[in-house]
Amino acid sequence: MTIDMSQFYEVFFDEAEELLAEAERLLLGINIANPDNEELNAIFRAAHSIKGGAATFGFMDMTEITHVLENLLDKIRKHEMALTAEHVDAFLAAKDVLKMELDGHRLATEVDEEQVADVKMMLKQLSEAGAVSAPVVAPVATAPTPQPAEPIVKESIETPTPDGMSCFNIVMPDITEKDVENLQEELGLLGDATVSKQADGRFVISLTTDSSQDDIVSICSFIVDPDDLVITLKSDSPVVGTSPAQEATSELAIAVETQVDTSNKVLVQEEVGYGLFEEEGKEKQEEGYGFFAPFQPHPDAVKSNLIGDDTALTLANSGTTSAQLATAVKAEVAATTASQDADRRNAGRREADKAPASAEASSIRVGVEKVDQLINLVGELVITQAMIEQRISMLDPVHNEALINSVGQLTRNTRDLQESVMSIRMMPMDFVFSRFPRMVRDLAAKLNKKVDFVTVGATTELDKGLIERIVDPLTHLVRNSVDHGIEIPENRRKAGKSESGTLTLSAAHKGGSIVIEVTDDGAGLNRDRILAKAQSNGLPVSENMTDGEVFSLIFAPGFSTAEVVTDVSGRGVGMDVVKRNITAMGGSVEIRSALGFGTTISIALPLTLAILDGMSVSLGDSVYVIPLNLIVETLQPRAEDIKTVTGEGRMVHVRGEYLPIIALHSLFNHKTDITDPTQGVLVLLESDGKKSALFVDRLVGQQQVVIKSLETNFKKIPGVSGATIMGDGSVALILDVAALIQMGQTTNYITGAASFSNQNNQHMQSNA
Amino acid sequence: MAKTILAVDDSGSLRQMVAFSLKAAGYDVVQAVDGQDGLNKAKEKTVDLVLTDQNMPIMDGLTLIKNLRELGSYQKVPILMLTTESSDEMKAKGKAAGANGWLVKPFDPKRLIEVVQKVIGS
Numbered sequence: 015m016t017i018d019m020s021q022f023y024e025v026f027f028d029e030a031e032e033l034l035a036e037a038e039r040l041l042l043g044i045n046i047a048n049p050d051n052e053e054l055n056a057i058f059r060a061a062h063s064i065k066g067g068a069a070t071f072g073f074m075d076m077t078e079i080t081h082v083l084e085n086l087l088d089k090i091r092k093h094e095m096a097l098t099a100e101h102v103d104a105f106l107a108a109k110d111v112l113k114m115e116l117d118g119h120r121l122a123t124e125v126d127e128e129q130v131a132d133v134k135m136m137l138k139q140l141s142e143a144g145a146v147s148a149p150v151v152a153p154v155a156t157a158p159t160p161q162p163a164e165p166i167v168k169e170s171i172e173t174p175t176p177d178g179m180s181c182f183n184i185v186m187p188d189i190t191e192k193d194v195e196n197l198q199e200e201l202g203l204l205g206d207a208t209v210s211k212q213a214d215g216r217f218v219i220s221l222t223t224d225s226s227q228d229d230i231v232s233i234c235s236f237i238v239d240p241d242d243l244v245i246t247l248k249s250d251s252p253v254v255g256t257s258p259a260q261e262a263t264s265e266l267a268i269a270v271e272t273q274v275d276t277s278n279k280v281l282v283q284e285e286v287g288y289g290l291f292e293e294e295g296k297e298k299q300e301e302g303y304g305f306f307a308p309f310q311p312h313p314d315a316v317k318s319n320l321i322g323d324d325t326a327l328t329l330a331n332s333g334t335t336s337a338q339l340a341t342a343v344k345a346e347v348a349a350t351t352a353s354q355d356a357d358r359r360n361a362g363r364r365e366a367d368k369a370p371a372s373a374e375a376s377s378i379r380v381g382v383e384k385v386d387q388l389i390n391l392v393g394e395l396v397i398t399q400a401m402i403e404q405r406i407s408m409l410d411p412v413h414n415e416a417l418i419n420s421v422g423q424l425t426r427n428t429r430d431l432q433e434s435v436m437s438i439r440m441m442p443m444d445f446v447f448s449r450f451p452r453m454v455r456d457l458a459a460k461l462n463k464k465v466d467f468v469t470v471g472a473t474t475e476l477d478k479g480l481i482e483r484i485v486d487p488l489t490h491l492v493r494n495s496v497d498h499g500i501e502i503p504e505n506r507r508k509a510g511k512s513e514s515g516t517l518t519l520s521a522a523h524k525g526g527s528i529v530i531e532v533t534d535d536g537a538g539l540n541r542d543r544i545l546a547k548a549q550s551n552g553l554p555v556s557e558n559m560t561d562g563e564v565f566s567l568i569f570a571p572g573f574s575t576a577e578v579v580t581d582v583s584g585r586g587v588g589m590d591v592v593k594r595n596i597t598a599m600g601g602s603v604e605i606r607s608a609l610g611f612g613t614t615i616s617i618a619l620p621l622t623l624a625i626l627d628g629m630s631v632s633l634g635d636s637v638y639v640i641p642l643n644l645i646v647e648t649l650q651p652r653a654e655d656i657k658t659v660t661g662e663g664r665m666v667h668v669r670g671e672y673l674p675i676i677a678l679h680s681l682f683n684h685k686t687d688i689t690d691p692t693q694g695v696l697v698l699l700e701s702d703g704k705k706s707a708l709f710v711d712r713l714v715g716q717q718q719v720v721i722k723s724l725e726t727n728f729k730k731i732p733g734v735s736g737a738t739i740m741g742d743g744s745v746a747l748i749l750d751v752a753a754l755i756q757m758g759q760t761t762n763y764i765t766g767a768a769s770f771s772n773q774n775n776q777h778m779q780s781n782a
Numbered sequence: 783m784a785k786t787i788l789a790v791d792d793s794g795s796l797r798q799m800v801a802f803s804l805k806a807a808g809y810d811v812v813q814a815v816d817g818q819d820g821l822n823k824a825k826e827k828t829v830d831l832v833l834t835d836q837n838m839p840i841m842d843g844l845t846l847i848k849n850l851r852e853l854g855s856y857q858k859v860p861i862l863m864l865t866t867e868s869s870d871e872m873k874a875k876g877k878a879a880g881a882n883g884w885l886v887k888p889f890d891p892k893r894l895i896e897v898v899q900k901v902i903g904s
Binding site: 021022291 | 792798802837887888891900901
């Protein structure tokens with residue numbers, strides 16, 4: 015039976031990514047002088063798990079890095095080495111490389127091999143630097159004679175080894191003396207390594223260690239091709255050849271030869287991969303292994319499987335188990351003590367790990383498309399339910415009381431169901447916030463600034479779709495704050511502030527939206543400089559603009575007040591893109607700033623993209639939905655408030671402000687009896703800081719609507735952002751307010767006197 | 783009746799791989815994400831074989847094995863450790879804790895099924 019391993023790749027990728035993120039989070043928070051053991055353990059476990067998965071699924075590049083990483087972490091967590099800032103940097107770099115390799119496998123993105131090699135080297139050097147007295151053995155003086163690599167299995171040499179230790183003979187391929195020295199040093203980390211020379215001129219490293227052959231191979235693989243290595247176990251340690259079982263089985267002996275003859279690979283004798291413990295003298299010699307009493311193998315198993323056709327495997331068992339036994343028995347006393355130690359360790363660990371682990375235990379991983387389908391179906395259900403409710407309302411309440419009550423129940427259940435389903439898509443803001451500590455740390459280091467990074471409300475939940483889309487704008491804002499907001503320590507001192515600036519990233523629910531704020535206690539925005547810059551950029555400005563309006567100018571395309579363009583930010587692009595992205599999400603941006611005290615950029619986003627609080631309005635026979643958050647007010651104008659401006663169309667005078675009237679019926683070319691604004695309703699809309707009055711027939715009512723994409727089901731229509739199904743089953747279009755305001759202006763533009771009227775318009779607004 | 787195997791591993795991908803492979807070979811599989819979870823699930827239903835990772839949060843594999851062996855119902859149930867640590871020390875600890883054997887990670891599904899079949903039959 016073959017099992018396609020690729021089906022588990024995605025799970026592994028997700029998992030590895032989570033582990034990397036978690037490790038990074040822990041690393042950034044770690045107290046270098048006095049690291050928390052639990053945190054070190056958790057970081058170690060992350061590296062360890064990734065290594066295990068990567069090895070299983072065959073991502074060897076990741077295995078290599080995690081292996082070195084794990085070794086170093088292990089030393090630190092066992093207090094054989096003190097944690098330094100250098101270590102943390104190296105671990106973070108390793109995390110980046112792993113992420114890069116992960117993306118390389120997952121998304122086929124490029125992997126910078128140089129970076130990988132650098133990090134590997136760095137980790138190795140760190141590992142060596144703090145190593146506890148690696149044994150130094152004088153290198154052999156003569157140069158190696160070139161010779162084709164061929165497998166050599168050494169005779170067993172009697173070498174007494176301490177309990178639990180194995181003695182390996184590692185025959186090197188044709189490599190330089192320098193490489194041998196390096197390897198010896200590396201292997202010295204595992205145990206006692208000595209170099210000798212064979213008759214054929216090749217070097218042999220004898221290593222006494224409690225590490226496995228895998229470890230040796232991984233270490234050697236940095237310098238030599240593992241395929242060219244010949245590793246043998248010396249006797250008096252777990253090794254093939256000591257087992258009486260093997261001697262008795264000629265078949266197995268043949269297997270040994272076959273293996274030697276055909277394979278130029280590492281001769282893995284000790285580590286075939288598994289074994290079964292047994293009691294001394296009880297093993298069945300033919301099979302070479304047995305079971306630890308009183309457990310007996312299953313009768314089926316004895317019949318069918320004890321002698322497999324995989325000879326190498328059987329052979330391997332014979333070697334491992336019986337030899338294993340000897341060590342196991344000897345080590346039993348020691349092991350009991352050791353496992354008691356482990357117990358104590360675990361007792362401490364339990365407390366600390368409880369929260370994250372139970373979160374994992376109680377969660378399942380499902381595809382986003384499944385969730386979306388569920389949400390879609392619930393949306394349909396809500397619509398159907400609304401239809402039923404509408405029908406019911408026409409029935410006689412006295413005769414149909416029971417039915418009406420049941421439908422009321424259904425309504426409540428449907429609403430609960432909808433809320434629960436929508437919450438599935440909700441993710442904590444932490445998913446976004448967690449990537450920033452690292453970024454801020456790196457940026458601050460690059461700019462020689464000191465920045466304390468604080469997050470508030472990381473558990474606040476937001477729709478997954480929005481979470482993904484908020485990352486880029488937020489990244490830009492955070493970069494900006496560190497680069498332009500927070501001053502260098504010297505300037506801060508002069509200004510009487512503490513040397514390190516504080517950057518706060520916060521998220522909170524406010525009404526139906528979530529407000530995300532990036533706050534710094536830096537220099538603040540300079541109103542005069544922004545105005546001057548805007549003027550030189552040809553933007554319409556005036557001295558009596560409010561601070562809010564002035565600050566909003568930095569969202570204009572191509573606007574940047576940074577005098578010096580750094581490679582961090584300030585290339586004059588970005589803020590307009592930030593604004594555009596957030597508007598596209600149905601959100602808004604606001605800037606608050608005080609010169610010398612700092613800046614807050616506040617983003618308000620709807621909680622979800624799938625549901626909208628809307629005001630339905632009628633136009634002729636049709637109903638349209640306007641997003642409620644963009645409506646400032648609604649009014650029925652008096653005739654004297656309506657003015658017609660040449661080239662500007664009709665304007666409405668609202669509390670000293672003239673707003674252009676956009677007649678929806680003429681914009682959409684819609685038949686209606688009401689063409690006079692005084693007969694209908696004006697809905698005052700505000701988007702992107704621009705106000706307009708939308709002229710419609712009537713207000714119908716306020717309701718939550720489920721947004722259906724018009725684009726995927728039909729095509730994109732200017733001025734319409736989507737559609738929804740109303741309670742009576744009819745379709746209503748959802749208006750795209752920003753586009754409508756734009757269209758209103760363009761229509762006027764077409765009708766004439768554009769440049770003048772636009773300026774005029776701006777002027778009137780700024781006067782307002 | 784299909785035999786039930788308890789697979790304990792904190793790594794979801796490995797656990798799923800193990801579970802999928804074993805199910806494909808005709809076993810029923812119960813999954814647990816750490817030693818404590820494994821112990822709880824083992825108590826719910828006595829399984830025919832326990833496969834456990836060593837390095838896990840909350841409760842590691844060795845502790846799980848020791849705890850299982852203290853239960854009357856798990857005196858004779860075979861337990862294998864699936865571990866990346868293949869040192870003799872680890873094996874000795876495993877044996878002392880009451881494991882019946884070990885399987886070194888990484889392993890492929892075929893190897894896993896072979897070993898499982900050797901222990902509890904198909």
